[in-house]
Amino acid sequence: MTTINRRRFLAGTAAALGLAAAGCASPVTATPGRLTLWYWTGGLATTVLTDAAARFAAAGLEPVNVGFDNLRGRLLATLSGGAYIPDMTMLSDDIARYFGDADQFVDLNTLGAARFEGEYLPWKWKAGTTPDGRLMGFPIDTGPAALYYRADLFAKAGLPSEPDDVAAAVHTWEDFFAFGKELQKTQPGAVIATDSNEIFQYALAQGPKKYLDVDGRYIGDQDHVRRAWDLGVRVARLGLSGAFVNSTDRQAAWNSGVQPAFISPTYTSNDVKKAAPSTAGNWRVCRSPGGPSNAGGSFIAITRYCPDPQSAFDAVSWILSPANQARHYLDAGLFPSALDALTDPAVRVPDSFFGGQTVVDVFAESARGVPQTAFSYMDIGIRTYFQTEIKNVEQAGKDPDQAWNDAQTLIYRLLKQSGVER
Amino acid sequence: MTDVLPRVDAPAESPATKTSRPWFSFLPQYLAISPFYILFAVFGIYPIFFAAYLALQRWDGIGPMEWAGLENFTFLLTDGEFWDAIINTLVIWVMSTVPMIVLALLVALGLNSAIRFKGVYRLAYFTPNVTSIVAMAIVFGSVFSEEFGIVNALLTAIGLDPVGWLSDPWGIKVTISAMIIWRWVGYNAIIFLAGLQAISPEVIEAAKIDGANAWQTFTKVTLPLLRPVLLFSVLMSAIGGMQVFVEPQILVGVSGGVENAGRTMVLYFYERAFQQNDFGYGAAIAWGIVIVVLLFALINWRLVQRPQRDGAAR
Incomplete structure (x- = not known):
């Protein structure tokens, strides 16, 4: 064993400093010579990734799990630092946040993406496209929403309980609220919404307009938002909302039957299965009141620093091909965005938790009907204010008009600061 | 320390x-x-220094920066949300620190008396301090959840009305404070215990001989001698209190829940920079926090510098 004397120590320190200095010339991409793909746990099926790594071994495809919570921070850090940038990366449904920096990503249309366009849900394809027509993200999964309900409790109340009958009975939001009041006659305290925000969110998502129009002007103070807001306020006023403060309360309500209905995307079925196993067989899904909508769903983008974008694109389009989309669904529960996968017999299997119903058909129907929406990079920032204020109405008893005005005032300030016209 | 080294x-x-x-x-x-x-x-x-530079820019975290001058700072001064966040932070700090110090003192006094299994107690009281905050916040979320939480179940059991721990603005502050108290009581109790054990038994004995009862001994002898330790704890809790972040983030979300009651300064900074992509303004908020903390440090420093030194304390 060598002892550490002063000379050795200094030599070692100097060497370490030298290495640190050399580190300044760090590589541009995460692993030079290979094609790194950043993903997160459950974001892509590992079975497909394993096959893809073998299939595209020559191109050096290397999937790296960076974790959902880390991805955005790391991506910003590497892009602004100009080093260790992934060649490909997953982007979640906040993809519009990156539209202002679309030049950091390859326009997938330049790599021949257009020939695949017809194979995917048009609104999903549009959601990965910037306002000036660059395709930034290739579609992974979607989150079509439907009404989850307890058929046994509906039947007990003497109300329709078969999916088609329920869908017909709760066609509009008004129908839905009336249905809820009817349900409460025999089951006092039963709620059909998680909170005001749930109704606000899905009512807004059912329409084509959100907070900014295609020209980037603010439209969040217009009727389409106000309508969704009013529905959110009403469901609480009618006593049909659980106003659950966290998932503990909500999951307890699933188990106890206090919440026999709610609107949620396809992936919530996993939560229900895990949280309320004793209710197996009693749940069903049907078309959401007010129509189809979507919440969530991811994309894969290729950064402009990728030295071989064509190989990267070949890998991406294979990983997300209609055939593999079915595998993502079966292995990781990712609802397909490819049209063929929606009707794949392997996907359309009856689910015993839902009393043998083929729930995929209901969600697929919702997925096909989702309106094309112009998402913007400001959506998340703006949405926060509506969510907080509608929560103030529901939980702190704030006056709804006052809350609406406060939300608008705060949003105007945000927009002014961000230089958005209105 | 210096005495140990060879004198040069x-x-x-x-x-x-x-x-x-x-x-x-x-x-x-x-x-x-x-x-x-x-x-x-x-x-x-x-x-x-980069944050100082960034505060003068408009930046979304990726693209080129855009010069904004002092715009971010003028916006900050008129930003009611930021002022509310400062007030929230201070209120939560007071609501957590005062009970925390009292409790820690009681625990320390208990541990200082002749009891069995002292080591076990010390370990038990210290455990919350080394437990993951995120895991704790999730547990607290369940304990304080409204319909099915154990706290409300206990309240109803003894005939009281359930409290909106996570849906009432003050409930939220109480819950966050409770979490901070739970986490830091043990830590401060151990420090107080060290302080108590440093007090020479002769002083206490002398007080007894002079005819002081237990309460008089505590308030007139023990507490004054503990003053430096108490001030240290207040200072440490101020440093921690200005940085409260994870507790409200997990319990009530990034916006701080109803009426933004749980929105602390650091949480607001995080929301603006990382949720709303406004890194320039985020940096300006960070500088705002620096000024608040400096003011706070100044007040603390004045308190510690107060001339009543109480001789034997050190």
């Missing part, structure tokens, strides 16, 4: 030799202490 006669060596030796002859010494300074420069000083 500093004056004898100094003026002549100092001027004659060029700085680089000390290079080995500088090199030897360099790792700390290099790391500090990279991860401490550079970010501070």
